[in-house]
Amino acid sequence: MSAEIALLVSNGWQVVQRWFQEQRSFAVWFAAIVCWVSWWCWRFIITPRISTLEVKEYPYWIPETVQYSEVSKHKWNLKVLKEPKRLMILKRQHFHNTNEPLQLTLFGTSVYFVSRAEDVSEVYRNTRTFTFDEFYHHIFISMGISGASVQQIFAPLPARIKDPENTQGKPVAKLAKELQIAQLQPGPGLDALERAQLAYLECHVQPDAVLESRYRYPDLLGGEVPSQTGSVEMSLWHWCADLNVRAAQRAFFGSALDRLDPDLPQKFLEFDDLSWKLLYQFPIFLARDTIAKRDYLRTALKAFYDLPREMRNDAEGWALDSTEDRLRAIGIPTEDLASIALILYWGANTNTRKAAFWLICHLLSNPSLIDSIRTETAGAFGPEGTITDLVHLRRHCHQLDATWNETLRLTGVAASLRTVTADTVLCGRMLRAGNPLIIPYRQFHHDKGIFGDDIMTFRPERFLNTKLKKVKRVRLEHFRPFGGGSTICPGRFITKRVVMILVALLLRRFDISMAGGSQDMPQADDWSPFLGIAGVKPGHDMRIRLTPRKAAAT
Known part of the structure; x- marks a missing residue:
């Protein structure tokens, strides 16, 4: 009996072998599917139940990458970079709207997302294992x-160089950042930049x-006669x-850049x-x-810095001069x-113009706000029709301030980036060293x-x-249009003031x-990632009609 069973099994196996040989292509596909299903089940079903301390991972289909169709369309679009809001919505829905840290694997690298206010605050405090240095x-x-x-900029200051303002020997890169922050914080330096941009805007x-x-x-209509x-x-x-770019350029760099290249602002916009x-290392x-x-x-x-200092000394950006002196001292x-100056030029000009555009768009779409804002800003003007009281704009224009905040809530797309330098537990989950961490602030702003x-x-x-108390809670914990922590945008004050x-x-x-x-509200550009405020979708705009007011000078 056993011999008959053995013969039957042998014959059956031979039949299976012949079938697989005849259907080799199917066999390969069958084996691949079995391997794939085994991998997927192990990765996204079994492993999370075994390793409960690991951060929950959003499932994907192809090992060590995300689905190719998701990353190849729209100019190498990576959803993690270009649509963090939509991605976070999908992830939260998949994990039943949990606010704990989540992760997405992108080309073999785990990217962590943190969206709970308490966890974000912990990331800010822990500058030892969550760093910005790499970015x-x-x-x-x-x-x-x-x-x-x-290498020179990020190395400690050489001992041969004596700097009374840098007795600790900080790298020039760190000192330059501190100088920039110092000028852009409320105080005399910021006031000087504000007055310089006010002077330009008053004239223009x-x-x-x-x-x-x-x-x-070229598209301006009217005024020909x-x-x-x-x-x-x-x-x-x-x-x-x-x-806005010309006003900021005049404030930070003076008039020399305009003399060297009058078209530089347009080149910058391009x-x-x-x-x-x-930014994203294409x-x-x-x-x-x-x-x-x-x-x-x-x-x-470079042509600007080749000029003698006395030919470019009408700028209010003293941090630039101080940075230049220290960079030249170490031989840069x-x-x-x-x-390096381009980094500041870029930072000074990328957000202000967009914020102004969106705020004015909302005023045009909500004309009932115009008269109330016009009335409350009137106290900033003197008898000659020029702004003489800048403090009034900052302290007594509550409707304008609320309109500013709401504009940023809807159009802010800032995200903070960190690198995890050591295994760290956050909200009961282990974040592994070497992986990037993203804080998508827009998720806060759209929290019902x-x-x-x-x-x-x-x-x-x-x-x-x-x-x-409620206003403070909303603004500090859930309203972060310019990021937060040590990497909060230092230009947030000058941007709002300008x-x-x-608008006034x-x-x-x-x-x-x-x-x-009547026009439709322009749509924000959801495909191109921005550092702070969204740009406008290609082909969208708002055409504005300006009619001089007879009472403008009174």
């Missing part, structure tokens, strides 16, 4: 600074100035960009639209357009000095538990709460409305 290094490299100079947010600059706005109204229509996006390719062959525009800016800034060549069910509706009233000045001048001197009577 900070990369910013310098992406601006074209030579490897040798990067004027009916005659708009017409005189029409060569920079004197008319009863003197109204003009133009692109709000282009106007805000040109106006670079800024593509700069995310450098291969050179995919970022040639960005690199070419970056190098144009570096050349202009002028071309690399220009690249904090801001209500109408999170996609523009409603400034949500920031006009009179309960002081936008408030621009605009409403004082013009009646504003949508050109043509």
Whole structure:
């Protein structure tokens, strides 16, 4: 009997072997599917139940990568970088809306996401195992600074160099960052920058100035001949960009850059639209357009630093001069000095123009706000129709302040990056060393538990709460349009001050409305990652109609 069974088994096995030989292609696919199912079940079902301390991982389909279709479309779009809001929604839904740390595996690297306010605060406090150093290094490299100079900048100050303001021998990179923060914090340095940009805007947010600059706005309509109204229509996006970049350039660098290259602001705007390719380390062959525009800016800034100091001494950015002195002291060549200055030029100009554009768009879409903001900002103006009381704009314009906050809530796309340098437990989960960590702040701003069910509706009233404790809680824990911790944007104060000045001048001197009577609200660019505030989707804009007010000077 056993012999018969053995023969039967043998014959059956031979049949199976012959079938697999005849169906070899199917057999390969069958084996691959079995292996894949085994891997997937082990990775996303069994392992989480065994290793309960590990961070929950969002499932993906292909081992050691994410689904190719998700990363290849839209110019090498990586959803982790370009759509953190949508990605976080999918992840939270998959894990039943938990707020604990989550992870996504991207090309073999685990990327952690932290979205709970308490966990974010812990990340800020723990600067030992959650560091920004790697990303900070990369910013310098992406601006074209030579490897040798990067090493010098981040190395401790050589003992041969005596700096009374740096007795601890800090690296020049760290000292330069501290100098920049010092100037941009509320105080005399920030006030000087504010007054410099006020002077520029006072001169250029004027009916005659708009017409005189029409060569920079080829789509401007009206004003060719004197008319009863003197109204003009133009692109709000282009106007805000040109106006704010030129104002900031004048404040930080003085008039020398404008003399060297009057078109530099426009060249910067072309670079800024593509700069995310450098931030996210695109291969050179995919970022040639960005690199070419970056190098144009570096050349202009090198020409600026080749000038004698007395020919470029009308700037208010004293931090730039102090940084230049320290960089030259350790032997950094002028071309690399220009690249470092480009980092500041970039930071000073990438967010203000966008914030101004979105805030004015919301005013045009909600015209009932215009009169109330015009009334509350009137106290900042003197008898001659110029702004004489900047403190009034900062302390007594509550409707404008709420409109500013609500604009940032809807358009802020900032995300903080850290590197985990040692295995660290956060919220009961182990974050492994060597992996990046991302804090997507927009997730806070769209939290229905904090801001209500109408999170996609523009409603400034949500920031006009009179309960002081609740306002502090919302602003400090759940409202972080400029990031937080040691990497909070140092330019947040000057950005807000300048936008408030621009809005006050605009409403004082013009009646504003949508050109043509009605337009759709422009859509934000969801595909290109930005450092702070979203840009506008290609092809979208708001055309504004400016009509000089008869009472502007009274």
